[in-house]
Amino acid sequence: MKKRRYTSLATIGLSVTLLLAACSSGTSTTGTGTSSAGTNSNPTTAPQAATSGGTLVVAAPIEPDTLDPQITTWLDNSNNQPYDSILSRDLQGKLVPHLAESWQVSDDGKVWTLVMRKDVKFQSGAPMTAESVKASIERFAAISPVKDLAGPIDKIEATDAQTVKVYFKEPFAPFANMLVGTFLAPFDPERLKEKGEKFGEAPLATGPFMNPEVKRGASVTYVKNPDYKWALPFADNQGAAHVDKLVFRFLKDDDTRILEFKKGTVNILQEVPSTYVEELKAIPGTKIETSMEQGMKYLGFNNQKEIFKDVRIKQAIAMAVDREPIVQYALSGFAKPIYGPLPPTIPGYSEKIENMAKEMYGHNVDKAKQLLAEAGYTDSNGDGIADKGGKPLSFELLLSDDPALQRVAQILQSQLKEIGVDIKIAVTDIATVKDRSTKGNHELFLLFFGLNDPDILYLLMQTNNSKRVHYSNPKVDELLAKGRTTMKEEDRMKVYEEAEEILVKDPPWVPLYVSESVTATRNIEGYKMNPFTGDIPFADISITK
Structure with a gap:
């Protein structure tokens, strides 16, 4: 969605502003979903007794x-607590039931049938129905x-009290991902x-x-739903929350x-800066929880610029990048280097493609200089910067005021200078980065993307949707469209692998790393996060002190 534990598409740099950030945090485990039918193996698990x-x-x-x-323009655990998803993913990434006890997709991929649980009630006490x-x-x-x-979507029908049919104009495999999030969560119809x-x-x-109490600019406070007994499938506590608020x-x-x-006024500290981790570890009752984000940071090219139409320039820049110093010095080791178009935390990741990309774009200064020379760029005046026709090879690198990204930019600046590329760092706010890149008023930029479905490549790379890197490749367009309409999971992943191979050979960006999100917890037990959805079952958590 960044559900990194978030669901914000704002961070992927699309023309739309939502879904990525649950679209969520992930571990380094590779997971893929399924478009086949599923059933809830235990829809009536007795709720556990709450603690104090x-x-x-x-x-x-x-x-x-x-x-x-x-x-909303930002969906994460702070504003999704009143809601439940229709489907979910287990801790291995498999699509499983939640509010729906089963689902089925027609042979032609155009009709999704959802059979909803009978025992679910809204917080008002009214029953959840197919109509809602x-x-x-x-x-x-x-x-x-x-x-x-x-x-x-063509139309939606409630064919009986429990059954919902969603009809599509054409097959649409990514709909499973929408059912996992709370965008389509059932609302109380009277409210x-x-x-x-x-x-x-x-x-x-x-x-x-x-019953949220919102103090704008400060906090939001919820009370537990005392009648709750249909928790996320991977939750240990299927009943009402252990905590009251x-x-x-x-x-x-x-x-x-x-x-x-x-x-001690905070039990869970999200997004801990890596520079504070060792200090927090020393606090009694503190645990450090880490998870790989469901996305990656990348160095993006504006592929509309004439200079980036020469693939040798892009490949040379990719070869100049050494990811290990970036991970160790800019991120204190809390990241994983990445070379291919998708990280291990997003379905569609291919170890074959990752190895191919690493082989092509491992750190190689000599090869990078050779490619620049083939493109006509050499250091003709001895100033250390390659030039062509008297024009130096110089780019502006646009990024937000995130301290970690600024450290990354400084390392990239030094590494690219080794091959004769001059980088001028331009730090601004994230809104400006997105605005300038959308308008094509940029050369290089640092951004993040994430989504728990390989359809993210369609949203980033398809010609009419590529609003940041401004990439266009007819064959990639064809494959990404095919990926949306291929309903069999295994076949669908093969389509994305073929598209990823093209994106490696004709790089629209330089993949850099998958961040390791750090959370500190204090005086609690029962904390965990689903790496494939970003969901934290807060009802599992008890306060120990």
């Missing part, structure tokens, strides 16, 4: 704009700023009728926490967040 209660406090770096998942599921999906398809992510587009002010759905405090300043954690 208390208030669980999470320090979150980003405050969402609304609690309505269908109109239908209404929520229709609302998303009508009003969401990222409604295209739901695919070419939706009452609040309309202001539903996010007082949401009612089926989730484990409810769940509070997300929005603390942007790193020093403030660290100080609050040290004082």
Whole structure:
């Protein structure tokens, strides 16, 4: 979605602003979903008895704009607590039931049939019905700023009290990914009728926490849903939360967040800067939790620029990059180098493609200089910068004011100078990076992308969607469109592998690394995160002190 534990498409640098960031954090384990039918093996698990209660406090770096998942520009654990997903993924990445007890896809891939559980109730006490599921999906398809992510929906029917049929104009395999997130979560129809587009002010759905109290600029506080008994399939506690309240405090300043954690006023500290990890480890009752993000950081080219139409220039830059110093010195070791178009945390990752990319673009200064010379760029005046016709090989590198990215940029600047490429670092805010890159007013940039489906390549590389790297390749377009309509998982992954091979040979970017997201927890037990969805079952967590 960055569900890194988030679902924000804002971070992938698309023309749309949502889905990636649950679109989520991942581990280094490779996982793939499935488009086949599934059944809930234990839909009536008895809830475990809650412990003593208390208030669980999470320090979150980003405050969402609304609690309505269908109109937000940032979806993560801080604003998805009132909701449940229709499907989920287990801890191995396999697609499994959640609010739907089973699902099936027609042979032609155009009809998805969802059979919903009978025992689920909204927080108001009203039963969840197929009609309410239908209404929520229709609302998303009508009003969401990222409604295209739901695919070419033709119509939706509630054929009985439990059964929903979603009809598509053409097969659309990525719909499984939408069912896993809370974009399509069922809403209480009476509250939706009452609040309309202001539903996010007082949401009612089926989730484990409810009745949010929002203090804009400061926090959001939820109370537990006492009747909850349909938790995520991988949750240990299938019943109501152990804690009475769940509070997300929005603390942007790193020093403030660290100080609050040290004082003991915060139980879970998300997005811990790597430079603080050793210091926090020494605090009694503290555990450090790490997970590989479901995406990667990359050095992007503006492929519309004439100079980047020469593949030798792009390949030379890729060969100049040495990822190990970046990981060790800029990120304190909390990352994994990556060479291919997809990281191991996204379905569609291919070890074959990764090895091919590593073989082609391992650090090789001599080969990089040779490619530049073949393209006509040599250091003719002895100033250390390659030039052609008197024009030096110089680029502006655009990036946000993230301290880690600035350290990465400085290392890249030094490495590219070794092959005679001059880099001028331009630090600005993330909104400016996105705006300039969308308009094509850039040369090189550093950004992140993530999504728990290989359809991310369609959103980033297909000619009409490539709004950051401005890439266009008819064969890639053909394959990425085919990937969307290939319903058999094994066949679908082969399509993406073929597209990835082209993206390695004709690189629109330089993949750099997969970040290792660091979370510090204190005086709690039961914390875990699903690496394939970014979900944290907060109902599992108990306060120990």
